[in-house]
Amino acid sequence: xxxxxxxxxxxxxxxxxxxxxxxxxxxxxxxxxxxxxxxxxxxxxxxxxxxxxxxxxxxxxxxxxxxxxxxxxxxxxxxxxxxxxxxxxxxxxxxxxxxxxxxxxxxxxxxxxxxxxxxxxxxxxxxxxxxxxxxxxxxxxxxxxxxxxxxxxxxxxxxxxxxxxxxxxxxxxxxxxxxxxxxxxxxxxxxxxxxxxxxxxxxxxxxxxxxxxxxxxxxxxxxxxxxxxxxxxxxxxxxxxxxxx
Numbered sequence: 001x002x003x004x005x006x007x008x009x010x011x012x013x014x015x016x017x018x019x020x021x022x023x024x025x026x027x028x029x030x031x032x033x034x035x036x037x038x039x040x041x042x043x044x045x046x047x048x049x050x051x052x053x054x055x056x057x058x059x060x061x062x063x064x065x066x067x068x069x070x071x072x073x074x075x076x077x078x079x080x081x082x083x084x085x086x087x088x089x090x091x092x093x094x095x096x097x098x099x100x101x102x103x104x105x106x107x108x109x110x111x112x113x114x115x116x117x118x119x120x121x122x123x124x125x126x127x128x129x130x131x132x133x134x135x136x137x138x139x140x141x142x143x144x145x146x147x148x149x150x151x152x153x154x155x156x157x158x159x160x161x162x163x164x165x166x167x168x169x170x171x172x173x174x175x176x177x178x179x180x181x182x183x184x185x186x187x188x189x190x191x192x193x194x195x196x197x198x199x200x201x202x203x204x205x206x207x208x209x210x211x212x213x214x215x216x217x218x219x220x221x222x223x224x225x226x227x228x229x230x231x232x233x234x235x236x237x238x239x240x241x242x243x244x245x
Contacts, residue, residue: 003027014148021148029145030070036142037066037094043239044102045109061101069097088157089146091201099245102237111236120238125185132189136165139196143203157203160211161196167215168195168222175223187223194222194244 006027011020038058042049049057070093072078073085080092087093112120122128143161147154172191177183198218199211206214226243237243 012148015153016149016151019149026148033070033090033094033142034062034066037090037098038062040094040098040241040245041101041105044106044237044241046238048109048112048238057105065101066093066097069093086205087201088204089143089200091197095197095200095245099242102241102245103235106235106237106242111234112238115236116231116234122186128189129185132192135196136192139165139200143200147204153204156207160203160206160208161199163208164199164211164215164218165192165195167212168192168198168219169215171216171219172223175220179227190226190240190244191219191223194218197245198222 006023008022008024010023012023012026013020038061041061042054042058072080073087073093075081080087085092114120139161140158144154144158147157169188169191172194173183173188176187195215195218198214199206202210202214222244226240230237230240230243235242
């Protein structure tokens, strides 16, 4: 409680025998995972949820959904971990968890006024581009950092993250180009995020060609989910959290 007993000398184990890192570093690293996951969920209900409700939702959702799932997948005595689940940097803990929760959240809150008849594009493509760039760079810490060491596996995770993301961005771009007659910055940004998401659980396991394949398939699959699937079912997922995650 309030990090009682944790000191600057406290350490956390890594995947390398005999190698440890400061526990404060590990705590802050895990804190960023929790923060980004609840932020992802809230992307589906942008423009129709009160800020006070967001604060209450974040506290409850993290406590009863995120923390138990994180424990089941990553802890040595966790249920999914015991079944042999491999989730290097949060494909289940962060992305499937957030994607499903986002769908439930937007269904419960209902549609925005005017959806889907009125066009609702992003208010600033400049900010969309900046945000995508920040995510792309930050994801290297997300994936490579999950090795908890500066070694070859971390380097591989960094490399395959780049390859999968580029592959997905290109796949989405070409799918949009073929379907709608021209590519868009928003499509490329959405494809990049799809690739980042898809490579996350496998970034410690696959090589360059596997990463490119994952990127291409995720770009195409998420393009379909964020466009046709969304229209077919009529749910109002503001930032396509479910479709991309």
